[in-house]
Amino acid sequence: MDDLYREQIIERYKNPQYRGHLDPHDIQFEDDNPLCGDHIEITIRVDGNNKVTEAAFEGKGCAISQASADLLVESIHSKSLDEVKRLNKQDVLDMLGIDLGPVRLKCALLSLKVLKAGVYGLGEASDDLVE
Amino acid sequence: MIFDVTRIRGDFPILNREIRPGVPVVYLDSTATSQKPSAVIEAMDTFYRQSNANINRGVHTLAEEATAFYEAAREKVAKFIHAPSPRQVIFTRNTTESINLVAYTWARANLKTGDLVILTEMEHHSNLVPWLMLKTERGIRLEFIPVTEVGMLDLEAYRALLNQGPKLVSFTHMSNVLGTINPAAEIIRLAHEAGALALVDGAQSVPHFVVDVQALDADFLAFSAHKMLGPTGIGALYGKTKLLEEMPPFLGGGDMIKTVHLREFVPNSLPHKFEAGTPAIAEAIGFGAAVDYLTTVGMEAVAAHEHDITEYALERLEEVPGVKLFGPGAQDKGGVAAFTFDGVHPHDVAQILDRDGIAVRAGHHCAQPLHEKFGIPATSRASFYLYNTKEEVDKLVEGIYKVKEIFG
Numbered sequence: 001m002d003d004l005y006r007e008q009i010i011e012r013y014k015n016p017q018y019r020g021h022l023d024p025h026d027i028q029f030e031d032d033n034p035l036c037g038d039h040i041e042i043t044i045r046v047d048g049n050n051k052v053t054e055a056a057f058e059g060k061g062c063a064i065s066q067a068s069a070d071l072l073v074e075s076i077h078s079k080s081l082d083e084v085k086r087l088n089k090q091d092v093l094d095m096l097g098i099d100l101g102p103v104r105l106k107c108a109l110l111s112l113k114v115l116k117a118g119v120y121g122l123g124e125a126s127d128d129l130v131e
Numbered sequence: 132m133i134f135d136v137t138r139i140r141g142d143f144p145i146l147n148r149e150i151r152p153g154v155p156v157v158y159l160d161s162t163a164t165s166q167k168p169s170a171v172i173e174a175m176d177t178f179y180r181q182s183n184a185n186i187n188r189g190v191h192t193l194a195e196e197a198t199a200f201y202e203a204a205r206e207k208v209a210k211f212i213h214a215p216s217p218r219q220v221i222f223t224r225n226t227t228e229s230i231n232l233v234a235y236t237w238a239r240a241n242l243k244t245g246d247l248v249i250l251t252e253m254e255h256h257s258n259l260v261p262w263l264m265l266k267t268e269r270g271i272r273l274e275f276i277p278v279t280e281v282g283m284l285d286l287e288a289y290r291a292l293l294n295q296g297p298k299l300v301s302f303t304h305m306s307n308v309l310g311t312i313n314p315a316a317e318i319i320r321l322a323h324e325a326g327a328l329a330l331v332d333g334a335q336s337v338p339h340f341v342v343d344v345q346a347l348d349a350d351f352l353a354f355s356a357h358k359m360l361g362p363t364g365i366g367a368l369y370g371k372t373k374l375l376e377e378m379p380p381f382l383g384g385g386d387m388i389k390t391v392h393l394r395e396f397v398p399n400s401l402p403h404k405f406e407a408g409t410p411a412i413a414e415a416i417g418f419g420a421a422v423d424y425l426t427t428v429g430m431e432a433v434a435a436h437e438h439d440i441t442e443y444a445l446e447r448l449e450e451v452p453g454v455k456l457f458g459p460g461a462q463d464k465g466g467v468a469a470f471t472f473d474g475v476h477p478h479d480v481a482q483i484l485d486r487d488g489i490a491v492r493a494g495h496h497c498a499q500p501l502h503e504k505f506g507i508p509a510t511s512r513a514s515f516y517l518y519n520t521k522e523e524v525d526k527l528v529e530g531i532y533k534v535k536e537i538f539g
Binding site for chain 1: 475476477478479482483494495499502508509537538539
């Protein structure tokens with residue numbers, strides 16, 4: 001619990017490295033966490049081999065949601081879309097380096113949900129994407 | 132009886148709980164749900180150990196006892212809100228179900244396309260969504276009494292809305308975010324003058340100060356047991372007898388009928404007409420015990436204690452640089468302090484406070500439109516009840532300074 005506000009998370013929250021909106025982009029998706037109003041948008045550019053060349057996020061919300069978005073977006077650079085599709089809950093928790101209860105987990109996983117819904121080209125983001 | 136907060140705290144077993152070793156709970160989330168005194172827990176426990184049976188049907192001793200206890204609870208609740216008769220108190224699951232009961236029965240029998248229902252901008256979703264659903268289904272119109280910058284209802288705007296001939300004014304007696312105590316008697320009087328009925332969402336008022344349905348002249352009052360020291364799963368709807376009698380039944384099933392044939396049925400008389408199926412019997416008994424407890428302490432004393440704490444909390448919180456409070460001053464509000472803290476999301480505030488055992492709520496508190504109005508996605512909310520102390524407020528303030536340290 002005391003690790004929840006590790007320096008890395010506070011640092012990422014205050015000074016995100018990948019905040020922005022790519023225009024033009026190849027993939028875009030956004031969604032909210034209805035429980036607390038967190039919002040994340042992710043935009044991605046890919047090359048001819050479906051490899052991520054650039055990615056960025058916009059959003060508002062708590063430190064956990066914004067830091068996890070920043071870390072997640074960083075992690076997908078130069079990954080193939082197939083690799084991105086395989087990212088799961090544990091990957092995000094490993095990036096954050098913390099354990100979370102069920103409520104805060106939703107904050108942490110919003111960006112993964114948005115990312116996967118975008119990469120799969122889905123109309124809406126389902127919780128199944130992050131299980 | 133002299134109000135003694137130390138003695139009162141002794142009646143609530145959970146307040147002895149340590150969240151982590153050496154870290155006692157500081158429970159500042161009673162607006163979400165209140166804690167329960169031993170008297171309530173024991174009343175339910177005793178019922179299950181000694182008198183459990185289904186009500187209304189059996190003739191055996193246990194069934195007789197269970198029925199008597201259940202109906203005694205109704206009488207206590209009726210007396211608590213100064214209802215003329217216990218027959219006017221319908222047991223429901225909670226405030227939400229009570230409001231839905233009115234929306235599904237009275238409103239569907241009486242409102243047609245274009246009819247106007249007036250709500251306010253500070254409603255909890257439970258007094259908003261049922262009407263939005265009716266708008267979708269039936270095309271009723273909704274208008275909203277605006278909330279001013281300081282968090283009060285704009286009564287001038289309300290008077291203007293009344294010229295549009297509303298059928299119903301449905302409003303919260305006390306905001307669960309701003310804490311604003313609305314002038315219910317005046318709102319109801321003006322509604323009646325305009326020919327409308329008035330439904331009062333009493334989820335936050337009935338637990339915290341004297342609510343007298345006759346003095347208010349309320350047509351309906353909805354409230355929940357769990358916010359007033361009682362168990363979850365039970366609430367009540369008060370209604371004027373004539374209205375309740377004319378309303379069609381809500382859910383169909385056992386108990387709500389007088390006679391049933393294969394092709395027709397006759398609904399039961401009040402209050403059973405609106406209580407289909409086996410109700411929450413033990414919970415009703417717990418509800419009755421909660422009302423007994425509050426009555427013994429005295430609602431005037433409860434309100435006075437909360438006012439003291441709230442005044443102190445607002446003073447202390449205002450001193451903290453970066454804290455922005457929402458809602459009116461202590462003179463116009465109940466025991467709620469909703470605030471934002473510069474640059475830190477309310478979830479993070481709540482999470483860091485939790486390290487010190489301090490329980491506050493973070494989010495939009497089921498009042499998203501109100502937060503939109505103030506241009507913020509969420510707030511942190513500390514709320515107070517009869518068992519809270521000024522020392523707990525001090526811990527809250529210390530906790531917020533820790534948040535400041537962490538976020539720099």
